[in-house]
Amino acid sequence: MYQRILNLLNIRGYQKQMTPLGPCYIKEEMGRKKGVFMTYEHKPDGTMYTQEEASLLDEKLKRYIGPNASVLVLILSDKGRSTWTDPDRAFEELYDPVCLILSAAGKDEEQSDTSGGIRFRKLGEYKATAVILAINIFMYLWTLASQEIFNWGALTWMHALQQGEFYRLVTSNFLHNGFDHLFNNMIVFLLVGSRLEPIFGTGRYVALYLGAGISGSIVSAAYYMHTGEMVASVGASGAIFGLIGAMLWILVKNRGYQKEFYGGGVVLMIAGSLYHGFSTMGIDNAAHIGGCIGGFLLAILLYRQDRGK
Structure with missing residues (x-):
């Protein structure tokens, strides 16, 4: 799931930039920066992000990307609870493919437990x-x-x-x-x-x-x-x-x-x-x-x- 979204961002011209919060993928359009930040719902200490914490990530990332930047925060979940925040509605071109990648993740997890031979037979x-x-x-x-x-x-x-x-x-x-x-x-x-x-x-x-x-x-x-x-x-x-x-x-x-x-x-x-x-x-x-x-x-x-x- 993470890698598929990363591949999509690379194709669409987003470039990796390290921040204290982790890697953010940046693209500049019409003189304005746009950043996509991905993380999983469980923080390093094992607790889960709350909705308030997810919203705060947007403001924290703007400190490192730029105050006028637009930020899309993706909170990924292997349990079908993935969410995102896009306060500026600046990433609508990503909605469809990202939504479908998230929808496909459940089936991919199920298939990951099967053998390679079964996968090839299903092609x-x-x-x-x-x-x-x-x-x-x-x-x-x-x-x-x-x-x-x-x-x-x-x-x-x-x-x-x-x-x-x-x-x-x-x-x-x-x-x-x-x-x-x-x-x-x-x-x-x-x-x-x-x-x-x-x-x-x-x-x-x-x-x-x-x-x-x-x-x-x-x-x-x-x-x-x-x-x-x-x-x-x-x-x-x-x-x-x-x-x-x-x-x-x-x-x-x-x-x-x-x-x-x-x-x-x-x-x-x-x-x-x-x-x-x-x-x-x-x-x-x-x-x-x-x-x-x-x-x-x-x-x-x-x-x-x-x-x-």
């Missing part, structure tokens, strides 16, 4: 996830070499609905507008998809992913046709929201319990992602909502409780 359960990841990366690299594929693959309501280019409802889900867009989508996809593919089975999982992506595309095209805006939409987030919507149905079906993930994390993921979408320019929220609803409805048809529990 076959993720083949569709690996193929979808590879397609997204391939299409991104292709768009770098040729803008033409981006032009005929992106979704606009005029091309898809008025000119009958319905393939755009599918192709737009495998195109991304820049490396950050691709990276953010794929890290969430890997964390969510690796939980759902073994639950649904490869065939149903692929049907869920594609169906949710198409659902998000249809809602996006219909919404922008209604508003009259000419927007070109790309990205896998509609399909990914569909996977999250499927998680929500599984929790409803199992009355809040599912060993691969927990209800609070799923709800927080949906709420945080939608909040980020509505508070950020250039986000196709219609595709997110359409994909989430489509994934929820498809899961009702595709989920088999005897396989998923």
Whole structure:
């Protein structure tokens, strides 16, 4: 869990800086420093951090980073009690991937007790996830070499609905507008998809992913046709929201319990992602909502409780 978050911070450009409290990971944006500090819920003396102590860490860290710095404090727990404080709401781009890493930690702990041989045998359960990841990366690299594929693959309501280019409802889900867009989508996809593919089975999982992506595309095209805006939409987030919507149905079906993930994390993921979408320019929220609803409805048809529990 700690190492995964550290890898995420390194990729996003955060650099290690030692403080008397321990290592803090610093990044400067628009002339202002941002610092991420991680610690476990148990202090060196064996006692646990209180909420008040966790809040005080923010002020203490600013003494060493800078008084105008923004600080994200992560209190990690192996028991599913991880929390964070972000008083300035300056780290919203980290909410989704960090939340998913924390959600995945419980399953990782369970798997750590199994043998290496069992782990390798289970890799076959993720083949569709690996193929979808590879397609997204391939299409991104292709768009770098040729803008033409981006032009005929992106979704606009005029091309898809008025000119009958319905393939755009599918192709737009495998195109991304820049490396950050691709990276953010794929890290969430890997964390969510690796939980759902073994639950649904490869065939149903692929049907869920594609169906949710198409659902998000249809809602996006219909919404922008209604508003009259000419927007070109790309990205896998509609399909990914569909996977999250499927998680929500599984929790409803199992009355809040599912060993691969927990209800609070799923709800927080949906709420945080939608909040980020509505508070950020250039986000196709219609595709997110359409994909989430489509994934929820498809899961009702595709989920088999005897396989998923």
